[in-house]
Amino acid sequence: MSLKRNSLFNLAGLLLPLGLSLLTVPAYIHLIGVDRYGVLAIAWLLLGYFGMFDLGLGRATVHRIAELRDVAAAERRATFHTAVLVNAAIGVVGGILLALGAELFFANGLKVAPALKTELAAAAPLLGLSLPIATLTGVLTGALQGRERFASSNIAGVLSTVLFQGVPLAVAWLWGPNVSVLLLAGMATRLVTLVVLWAVCTREFGWDGRLRFDRAQIAPLLRFGGWITVASLIAPFLTIIDRFAIGAVMGAAAVTFYAIPYQMTQRIVIIPTALTNALFPRLSAMKSLEEAAMLSRESMLILVALMTAPVVLGVLLAGPALSAWLGDAFAARATLPAEILLVAFWFNALALLPFTMLQAGGRPQTVALVLAIELLPYLAALYLGLHHFGLVGCAAAFLLRCALDYALLSFHADRRATPVRPILTGAAMLGLAVGISRVTQPFSGHWLAAAALLLLLVAVETWRIAPARIRTPALERLASLRRPAPSPGQH
Template sequence: MSIGKNTAYNLVGFIIPTVLGLATVPAYIHLIGPARYGVLSLVWLILGYFGLFDLGLGRATTQRIAELRDAPRAERAKAFHTALVTNLAIGAVGCLILWIAAYIIFSRVVSLTPDLRAEAVSATPLVALALPIATTLGVLSGALMGREKFLLTNRISATSTTLFQILPLLVAWRIGVDLRLLVTASLLARGFAVFSLWRACGREFALDEPVAWDRAQLMRLLRYGSWMTLSSMTIPFLAFTDRFLIGSILGPVAVTIYNVPSEAVKRITGVAGSVASALFPRFATEGREEAVKLATYGADLLYALVTPAMAVGLVLMDPLMRLWLGQNIGAQAAPLARIFMLAYWLNTFLQIPFTRLQAGGRPDLVTKIMAAELLPYIAGLYWSLKTFGLAGGAWAFFIRMVVDGVLLSWFADTGFPRLRLMLGTLAALLGLEAWLTLGPVPALPTQIALAALAGLVGTLAALLVMPQDLLDRLPLPQALRRMLRPARISAPIGNPS
């Protein structure tokens, strides 16, 4: 199976729920209110952080199954059974710990009105129950991705995520807006995914046979997963500290104003995840020379997929946010969204060295880099929020993305693919952002014309670096192909299959 096809499957599995998720945010805010939506956002952030209780077994399973690509089926089944049984035991313990932590957070830490506090506290048992479900999903899907079953996993994931977006909204519309009802509906959606993935793994790993738990396999998985666990502790803490600081300093409405544009723009990293997931099994088995070629291929592909859309979105963010969220929240969210677009544009490319390190058996380097950033980032974030408000928090996040990109690329030993092009594009995007922020707000026709120009320039730049095997599939006029050929700077890696 080719990297291009696997990436395409991942993209489809990402785009469908992404579009649905963005479309339903205004409905959620309208039905349950911005304060309750802010609390619901914190619920899923807490759950995401406590996903560390899988001890990295989800990613470790992917890496181990990929390594056993040519091994007998019984050996792969043994690794899978070991990971799953261990994960279920750990998930039960994590469920109890999360219950206590969520209770403390919503009863004492986050600033809430008395009625909303009581509602959030009463939902904490359900929040805790979501943890073992989430960690089980990680092992089941990770095992299938290790076998490069990307079409199957994305079909199930897209369906589950669609249900995850729609069911709570239907409950809020037809039954009530109580957080307990909303979280229960979300659990039902994730339960569907567990059932579907379980059936798929049964066909792939012989779940009808006796469980083959193996201590040697466990120790191998845990050696890898222990560093993944530390990463799972550090990375979400870095990612979500801004929300909790905003909640404690500025309140839950400010969390919504900050979180909605961040999560909306963050979805573009799903494109990077699609490419990185397709590369992961290959990175796990290839040597350095081939890994460098794969990294260059991935960077070229990401630049071609992401840059034109980001250039257009940067220009049109203000009218889009006002249309999407209304004049009040949209006007406050738009400047933040532009900063997040710059940050997540960088984040898409750092997924390549990030994946290379993890797949190559060096998740320890990822963890050490993130741990070194922790205290400086928290201090800078706190100062930025106090000094510049929500925009300060967004710029602190952007600076962290710059530091991440430099350090991860350095230690991944794959070089800095397309460094000059990346720096030139970043400088152009920063200049555009400065003009939009400091200058007078252009009229809508001017914004549309500027967006069209930015999209055209971004598309031409994308065509210059797009991998040749994908460029050949595009229905481009021959005249344009002849114009592009002398200026092409992509580096073919042969057949990426």
């Protein structure tokens, strides 16, 4: 199965939802307002965080089924069925805890208008019902990825996003912007996706009308998934705590000015996510450490080559893009946080590769340890940044955490997979991009000259570090374009 083809399937499955989000976010803000949008953002963050209650079974299912690639189909089917049954039970327990936690937070931990609190009355139970749907979706997707059926899993993912973005928006337009009704519409769309994934999985693994529980499959799943769970307790907390802190200190409206740049800049990880999702089952099945290290190093060079130029361009154009998209007033508050977040997610994108290497190599405990080490320094930086610099301070704290995350994960992964110089050079170029955007006016003469020079340097560095498997076809293609076409009489 082609790693390139699987990566492209993953990339398409991530790019299509991004385009849809760009279209629907302004419509959501227009229809429901910044306060309701901030509340919805926090509600979905709560659901995402409590998704840790799958006990890492989604990732463990990918790893285990990839390991069982060459065994009898019955053993893979037993793994799949066991993961589904265990996950369903755990999802129900997690859903109860989520409903209780969400009700407490909505009542006491979120600054919103009294009328909006009334709309939140039914939100907590709906989030609780949504959790088992979300965790089961993760296991079903993981089962397909373990078999490297990325086309099927991404088609289901695109369907999910289209419904999730479109149906609540239609509900808001037809019946008004009630938060609980919007959450109910979102839950219904996730249920449709779950049914579609189940139909695809039953074709892949076989189905005779009943689920078979195999005790022998529990130990390898939970042993791997247990450390994934430890990481899952910490990683989502590190990812979402900034917006909870902003909501508690500055109010729900401020969350919108941070959450939208965060959601948009976060999309740059679609390229490494597409690649590492395709790499994970491949690395899990590899027996040679040297072969895995060489594949990972080449993948890292490809990531740096592919990521740096778009992120540099994104930093340079963040202000004008936000002004054109959401207005000058919004851009005035969101541009600098967006620029900082772009640099942060560049580091986060690179960190996905050593993260994947460690987990695929059977070392999920190392990932959990690294995340635990980051926790207290990040909370301290977030507290200081928020209280002294507001949204900009939150973004800067997140940047420091992402850089530390990459450094620690790379240190513990195979160092043969870490090309240090290209990464430091890329980071320096991103710093220059932020500097240009701060000291020049967009599209002024100075801005154009500095941006053109920087992009030229980025292009030269990208070509220099690109692996031969990218440069050679590009040179051959260029040579064929320059070669004169044969005359009609030539053969």
